[in-house]
Amino acid sequence: xxxxxxxxxxxxxxxxxxxxxxxxxxxxxxxxxxxxxxxxxxxxxxxxxxxxxxxxxxxxxxxxxxxxxxxxxxxxxxxxxxxxxxxxxxxxxxxxxxxxxxxxxxxxxxxxxxxxxxxxxxxxxxxxxxxxxxxxxxxxxxxxxxxxxxxxxxxxxxxxxxxxxxxxxxxxxxxxxxxxxxxxxxxxxxxxxxxxxxxxxxxxxxxxxxxxxxxxxxxxxxxxxxxxxxxxxxxxxxxxxxxxxxxxxxxxxxxxxxxxxxxxxxxxxxxxxxxxxxxxxxxxxxxxxxxxxxxxxxxxxxxxxxxxxxxxxxxxxxxxxxxxxxxxxxxxxxxxxxxxxxxxxxxxxxxxxxxxxxxxxxxxxxxxxxxxxxxxxxxxxxxxxxxxxxxxxxxxxxxxxxxxxxxxxxxxxxxxxxxxxxxxxxxxxxxxxx
Ligand SMILES: Cc1cc2nc3c(=O)[nH]c(=O)nc-3n(C[C@H](O)[C@H](O)[C@H](O)COP(=O)(O)OP(=O)(O)OC[C@H]3O[C@@H](n4cnc5c(N)ncnc54)[C@H](O)[C@@H]3O)c2cc1C
Numbered sequence: 001x002x003x004x005x006x007x008x009x010x011x012x013x014x015x016x017x018x019x020x021x022x023x024x025x026x027x028x029x030x031x032x033x034x035x036x037x038x039x040x041x042x043x044x045x046x047x048x049x050x051x052x053x054x055x056x057x058x059x060x061x062x063x064x065x066x067x068x069x070x071x072x073x074x075x076x077x078x079x080x081x082x083x084x085x086x087x088x089x090x091x092x093x094x095x096x097x098x099x100x101x102x103x104x105x106x107x108x109x110x111x112x113x114x115x116x117x118x119x120x121x122x123x124x125x126x127x128x129x130x131x132x133x134x135x136x137x138x139x140x141x142x143x144x145x146x147x148x149x150x151x152x153x154x155x156x157x158x159x160x161x162x163x164x165x166x167x168x169x170x171x172x173x174x175x176x177x178x179x180x181x182x183x184x185x186x187x188x189x190x191x192x193x194x195x196x197x198x199x200x201x202x203x204x205x206x207x208x209x210x211x212x213x214x215x216x217x218x219x220x221x222x223x224x225x226x227x228x229x230x231x232x233x234x235x236x237x238x239x240x241x242x243x244x245x246x247x248x249x250x251x252x253x254x255x256x257x258x259x260x261x262x263x264x265x266x267x268x269x270x271x272x273x274x275x276x277x278x279x280x281x282x283x284x285x286x287x288x289x290x291x292x293x294x295x296x297x298x299x300x301x302x303x304x305x306x307x308x309x310x311x312x313x314x315x316x317x318x319x320x321x322x323x324x325x326x327x328x329x330x331x332x333x334x335x336x337x338x339x340x341x342x343x344x345x346x347x348x349x350x351x352x353x354x355x356x357x358x359x360x361x362x363x364x365x366x367x368x369x370x371x372x373x374x375x376x377x378x379x380x381x382x383x384x385x386x387x388x389x390x391x392x393x394x395x396x397x398x399x400x401x402x403x404x405x406x407x408x409x410x411x412x413x414x415x416x417x418x419x420x421x422x423x424x425x426x427x428x429x430x431x432x433x434x
Contacts, residue, residue: 003175003199007034009412010192010201012180012215015047016156016392017384018207019163020399025406026170027421029414033172034201035164036194038179038211042164045286046209047392048157049357050232051266051277053248054079055390056095056148058115058125059256065372069118070432071394071401078396079154081422086162088155089269094247095151098133098142098341104252108146111252115148124150137245142341151248153269156392170420180208183218190380203411205402206383210285210360216383221376225385226305227360229285229296230259232277233328234266234354235335241349242273244342251341259361259369259388260320262337263327274354275338275345280328281321285358310367362386375402382406397428404429 009025011018014037022035039045057072083090099105108127115125125148128136133145168174175196182193189200206215210229216222237244249265259279266274284296302308311317327334335347362370362385374385382402391398404425406412416426 001173003034003178003194003196004032004173005199006032006189007173007199007201008032009203009205010034010036010199011205011207012036013206013208013211014042014160014164014174014176015045015207015209016043016160016163016395017209017387017399018205019043019160019167020395021205021207021402022167022172022174023163023170024399024403024421024425025412026167026172028416028419029412030171031413033167034199035167035172035174036178036180036192037174037176040177042174042176043157043160046357046359047160049355050156050389050392051264052153052155052268053095053266053393054090054152054154055393056115056120056125056150057118057390058097058111058120058146058148059253060118060390061114062117067373067375067398067432068390068394069114070434071397072390073119074397074428074431075390075393075395076150076152078423078428079159079393080152082159082162082396083154085422088158088162090152090154091269092150092152093267094147094149095250096133096137096140096145096147096247097250097252098140098145099252100142100340102143105144107252108144111146120148120150124148137247137249139244139344140249140341141343147247153248153267155269180215183215185379202380203406204381206381207387209387210358212383212385212387213360213362216376216385219378219381219383221378221381221383222374222385224365225362225370226302226308227362228308228311229282229287229299229358229360230279230324231282231287231328231356231358232279233334233356234274234276235331235350236352236354237273237275238349238351241345242271244273244344249341255316255320257369258317258320259359260324263334265338265342275335275350276354277357278324278327278334279359280324282358285360287358288356305363307363307365307367311363314367359388361388373398397432400425400428401432
C-alpha cells in the first residue's frame with residue numbers, strides 16, 4: 001500500500017517501543033495511524049540485538065529512574081501475557097547478581113532495598129552469602145550475591161514483529177523502507193519528508209531509538225542534549241559450557257554512572273550461552289562493525305557540544321572507554337572480565353562472536369549521562385529519548401502510559417468498548433503514575 005497524504009498520528013521507528021505504541025494507538029482508536037520504519041524488517045536494530053532479558057527492577061534507584069523502574073516492574077506480566085497469547089517463548093529463569101569485591105556488598109544491600117521499593121516481593125529477591133551461592137551455583141566464585149526469581153528471557157525482536165503485525169490488523173498503516181529525512185511545521189500540520197514522498201500528520205511520536213535525538217533536534221526539541229553511541233559486543237560460549245550455570249550471572253556494576261557495565265554470563269531463551277555486552281564507543285547507532293563505524297565520521301563534528309567536550313576531559317570516562325575499546329580488540333580481555341566470577345572459562349574456546357547491539361545515551365550540558373528515559377512533549381509531537389536498558393522490558397507499559405496521556409489530552413479519539421488489546425491501558429497508566 002502506498003503512502004497516503006495525511007494521517008492523524010505517525011510513529012517513527014518500529015523497534016519494541018514504536019511497535020508497542022502503534023499497537024495501543026490502533027487497538028481502540030479509529031484515528032488514522034502510520035508506523036514508519038526505515039529498514040526492510042520491523043525492529044532490526046537494538047530491539048533485535050540485545051540480551052533478551054526481562055529485567056526485574058532491582059538495579060534502578062526508584063527516585064532517579066522512576067519511569068524505568070515502574071515500567072520494568074509492570075513489563076514482566078505484560079510480556080508474559082503477550083508471549084502466551086502469541087505462543088512466543090517466555091522463560092522465567094531468574095538471575096544472580098554477584099559481588100566479587102568488598103564495596104559490591106554495600107551495593108547489593110542497596111539493590112535489595114531498591115528492588116523491594118520497586119515492588120518486588122521478599123520471596124522474589126533474596127540476599128545470599130558465598131556458601132549459599134556455592135550450593136545453588138557451584139561453578140560461581142563471589143563474596144555474596146542476590147538472587148531474583150522474577151527475571152525472564154524472551155526474544156524481543158519477535159515480540160515487536162507480532163506487535164507491529166497486530167497493529168496492521170487493527171488498521172495501522174505499517175510502512176517499511178520509509179526513511180524520515182526532514183520534518184517541518186506547515187500551518188497546523190507537521191510535514192514528514194520521507195524517501196517515498198511527504199506526508200502530513202496532526203501528531204507525531206518519535207520512537208526512533210538511536211535516531212531519536214536527531215529527529216528531536218530537527219523539530220527544535222531537546223537541543224541542549226547530545227548523544228553518544230556504545231556498541232555492546234557478545235561472544236558465543238562453546239557447547240561444553242552450556243550447563244555451567246542454571247541462571248544468567250551479572251556482576252555488580254562498578255561504575256553505574258557510566259554506560260559501562262561489566263559483561264555478563266547470559267543464558268538465552270533457547271539455552272545458548274553468551275558473554276557480553278561490553279560498551280565500545282562508536283560513531284553511529286548502526287556501527288555494528290569497524291567499516292560501518294567510519295561511515296559515521298560526521299559525529300566528530302558534534303564533539304563541540306558543551307557536555308561532550310566536558311565528558312572528553314573526564315579522565316575516568318576516558319580510561320573506562322579505553323578499556324572497553326581494548327576488550328573489543330582482545331577476546332581474552334573480554335572473557336577475563338567474566339572469568340572473575342566463572343574461573344573455569346578458557347578464552348581460547350570462544351571462537352564465534354554474537355550479534356552486537358548499540359545503545360545511544362544522552363549527555364546533558366554538564367557532561368553527565370542522563371539516567372532515566374526522557375519523554376518530551378512539544379508542539380503536537382512527543383519524543384521518547386534516552387530509551388535504554390531496561391527499555392525493552394518496559395516498552396509495553398511505557399507505551400500504554402503515553403497513549404493514555406494522548407487520550408486524556410484529547411489528542412486521540414478513542415472508543416474503549418472497541419479495545420482489541422490485551423490490557424486496560426487506563427489501569428496500566430494509573431499504575432505507572434503511582
Ligand atoms: C547491548 C544491549 C543489550 C540490551 N539488553 C537489554 C535487555 O536484556 N533487556 C532490556 O529490557 N533492554 C535491553 N536493552 C535495551 C533495549 O534493547 C532498548 O531499550 C530497546 O530495544 C529500544 O527500543 P526502541 O524501539 O526505542 O529502539 P530500536 O529498536 O533501535 O528501534 C528504533 C527504530 O527506529 C528506526 N528509525 C530510526 N531513525 C529512523 C528514521 N529517520 N526514519 C524511519 N525509521 C527510523 C530504526 O530503524 C529502528 O528500527 C539492551 C540494549 C543494548 C544496546
